[in-house]
Amino acid sequence: MATKYLFIVSMDVEPDKEALFNEVYAEHIGYVLKVPGVRGCTRAKTEPAAVVIGGEKKPLTGEGEPAYTAIYELDSPDILLSKAWQDAVEAGRWATQVRPYTKNRRHILRKAI
Numbered sequence: 001m002a003t004k005y006l007f008i009v010s011m012d013v014e015p016d017k018e019a020l021f022n023e024v025y026a027e028h029i030g031y032v033l034k035v036p037g038v039r040g041c042t043r044a045k046t047e048p049a050a051v052v053i054g055g056e057k058k059p060l061t062g063e064g065e066p067a068y069t070a071i072y073e074l075d076s077p078d079i080l081l082s083k084a085w086q087d088a089v090e091a092g093r094w095a096t097q098v099r100p101y102t103k104n105r106r107h108i109l110r111k112a113i
Helices: 015-032 077-083 083-090 094-101
Strands: 004-013 040-045 050-052 058-059 068-074 102-111
Touching: 004 015, 015 040, 015 068, 015 083, 040 050, 040 102, 050 068, 077 083, 083 094, 094 102
Parallel strands: none
Antiparallel strands: 004 068, 004 102, 040 068, 050 058
16 A cells, blocks of 8 residues: 555445445545645445355445445545545535545544554
8 A cells, every 4th residue: 555544435325326426426536636735546335245254154234334335545634624535525526426425434444553
């Protein structure tokens, strides 16, 4: 990992808006990646699976957790307070056409150790 900080954003979207959500999120990431100090972004969607721990198979359902996650690689937590970040997250169609249809939103910053 090239940066010391990960800003992790997770959410669900109303099922009838899922195609629009994925289309516009690609646009949204383009704006955010132009912010100085943002080095990358990886998106993920929960996938049901299982894991064996201590000889016992345990389901990984993600129940109650948001289905979608974006992980932004940042040089500094201060980026999240910058004017460039504020402008980027309001740019394009995201703020008006998608954000209102998201729910179960979670935001957290992690520092690599």
